[in-house]
Amino acid sequence: MSVVQARSADTASRVDVAVAELDVVLGAELSPIRERYAALAEAVGATLAGPLWATAALPVADTAAMDGFAVSGPGPRWRMLIGTCTAGRRSRIALADGEAVRIATGALTPPGTTAVIRSEHVYGERFGGQATIAVLPGAPRRNDTRVRGESWSDGDELTAAGMRVDASVISVAQSAETPIAMIRGPLRADVLLTGDEIRATGELAPGQVRDALGAVLPHYLGHCDIGVRGLTRLPDDRALLRTWFELDTDADLAVTVGATGHGGADHLRSVLEEIGAHILIDGVRMRPGGSQLVARLPDGRILLALPGNPLAAVAATLVTGRSLVRALTCRTDSASSWGRIADAAAPDDARTRIVPVRQVEGGVWRATGTSGTAHLAALLQAQSLALLPAGTGRGALVELLPLPR
Structure with missing residues (x-):
C-alpha cells in the first residue's frame, strides 16, 4: 500500500487551477512518499532524498594526467631510470633529485615526484654517458599531475x-x-483506459476508434519518471470502474484516461464520491488537457485523471505529471527549458496554450502545425511542448517541455 498522504484532507477541491499554480497547490496538499536506500545504478528517474x-x-592519490615523465627536482635535465609507472598498480620506483621515469596516464606518481611533464614537451639525449630528458625550448613549464583530492x-x-x-x-x-x-521514487502507477468506443485490436465496429494511447502513454509517463505497473482497458461501466479503484495495489499513483468530462457516460466523479476519494484539483486552465483532475484515493494513492483525446492526455501528463513527481519526491531540478517562440501566440482568455514546437535556424521555435487533439500527428516533427500563458505574444520567451523521442 502506498504511503502517500494528503496534508489537508478536509479542504475543498480547487477548480480550474492555473498551470503556474500546480507546483504550489500540489506541494501544499501532498506529503512526499517514503524514502529508501537503493543502488543508484538501478534507480534512474528517482530523486535524491539527501545530499x-x-x-x-x-583522485585517491597523486596521479599522472598525461602520458609523459615523472621528474624530481627543477631540472633543466633529468637522468632516466629504467622502467615505466603504469595505471592500476603501485611501482617500486622512487625518484631522487634529478631523476625521471616514464609514466602512463592515470598511474600513481612515484615517491619523490615533483612534477609530471607530458611527452610532447621533452626530448631525450645522452649526457655524461647517461640517458637524460630535458624540456624542449619554448615548451610551457606545466605540471600534469592530478593532485589527490x-x-x-x-x-x-x-x-x-x-x-x-x-x-x-x-x-x-x-x-x-x-x-x-x-x-524517493521513481513513482509507480496503475493505468486505466476507459471508453466503449476505444478498440485496441481487431476490426473496428461502426462508431469505434483505434486506441492511440495505450501503446505510448507508458512512454510519456516514463518521461516524467512515472513507471507503469500495469495497464487495464475497461468500457464505460460504473461498477467496473469502482472495482478497479478498489483493487489491492502497492502503486503510488493511479492514472486514468477518459471520463473526465461531465457527460452522461462520464462516471468518474460520481465513483470517486462513492468510494470516499478527495478531489484536490478539478480542471487546469490549459488547452488542450484542461479537463483533468487530481484526487487522493482512500488507499493513499494519488489519482491523475487524464482527458480521453490523445494530445490532451499527453499535454496533461507532461504538465501535471512532472508537478506530481516534484511534490511526491521533493524534486528541485526542472526538466523544462526556455526558448523564444516565433509564430505562436495565446489569446488573453486566462488559459495556457500548449503548442507543439520545433527549433529552427536562428535558434527560435516554431509551431509544427495545427494541433488536432484526436491524434498525435502534431508531435511527429515536434521537439517540445511550449507553454504559452494567456496574453503571450509572438517572439516571447516561453517555457518548453522536451518531448520523449
Missing part, C-alpha cells in the same frame, strides 16, 4: 537533495565510492 556525499577523494575530498557534498538520479549522478556516485544513497 550525495563523497566517501573517497578523487583535486576533484573532491572525502566528505565533500557532491550534489544536494532533490536532484534527479540520472547517468551523471550515477557516474559521480561511483567515482566517489557512494553507489548506494537515500532516494
Whole structure:
C-alpha cells in the first residue's frame, strides 16, 4: 500500500487551477512518499532524498594526467631510470633529485615526484654517458599531475537533495565510492483506459476508434519518471470502474484516461464520491488537457485523471505529471527549458496554450502545425511542448517541455 498522504484532507477541491499554480497547490496538499536506500545504478528517474556525499577523494592519490615523465627536482635535465609507472598498480620506483621515469596516464606518481611533464614537451639525449630528458625550448613549464583530492575530498557534498538520479549522478556516485544513497521514487502507477468506443485490436465496429494511447502513454509517463505497473482497458461501466479503484495495489499513483468530462457516460466523479476519494484539483486552465483532475484515493494513492483525446492526455501528463513527481519526491531540478517562440501566440482568455514546437535556424521555435487533439500527428516533427500563458505574444520567451523521442 502506498504511503502517500494528503496534508489537508478536509479542504475543498480547487477548480480550474492555473498551470503556474500546480507546483504550489500540489506541494501544499501532498506529503512526499517514503524514502529508501537503493543502488543508484538501478534507480534512474528517482530523486535524491539527501545530499550525495563523497566517501573517497578523487583522485585517491597523486596521479599522472598525461602520458609523459615523472621528474624530481627543477631540472633543466633529468637522468632516466629504467622502467615505466603504469595505471592500476603501485611501482617500486622512487625518484631522487634529478631523476625521471616514464609514466602512463592515470598511474600513481612515484615517491619523490615533483612534477609530471607530458611527452610532447621533452626530448631525450645522452649526457655524461647517461640517458637524460630535458624540456624542449619554448615548451610551457606545466605540471600534469592530478593532485589527490583535486576533484573532491572525502566528505565533500557532491550534489544536494532533490536532484534527479540520472547517468551523471550515477557516474559521480561511483567515482566517489557512494553507489548506494537515500532516494524517493521513481513513482509507480496503475493505468486505466476507459471508453466503449476505444478498440485496441481487431476490426473496428461502426462508431469505434483505434486506441492511440495505450501503446505510448507508458512512454510519456516514463518521461516524467512515472513507471507503469500495469495497464487495464475497461468500457464505460460504473461498477467496473469502482472495482478497479478498489483493487489491492502497492502503486503510488493511479492514472486514468477518459471520463473526465461531465457527460452522461462520464462516471468518474460520481465513483470517486462513492468510494470516499478527495478531489484536490478539478480542471487546469490549459488547452488542450484542461479537463483533468487530481484526487487522493482512500488507499493513499494519488489519482491523475487524464482527458480521453490523445494530445490532451499527453499535454496533461507532461504538465501535471512532472508537478506530481516534484511534490511526491521533493524534486528541485526542472526538466523544462526556455526558448523564444516565433509564430505562436495565446489569446488573453486566462488559459495556457500548449503548442507543439520545433527549433529552427536562428535558434527560435516554431509551431509544427495545427494541433488536432484526436491524434498525435502534431508531435511527429515536434521537439517540445511550449507553454504559452494567456496574453503571450509572438517572439516571447516561453517555457518548453522536451518531448520523449
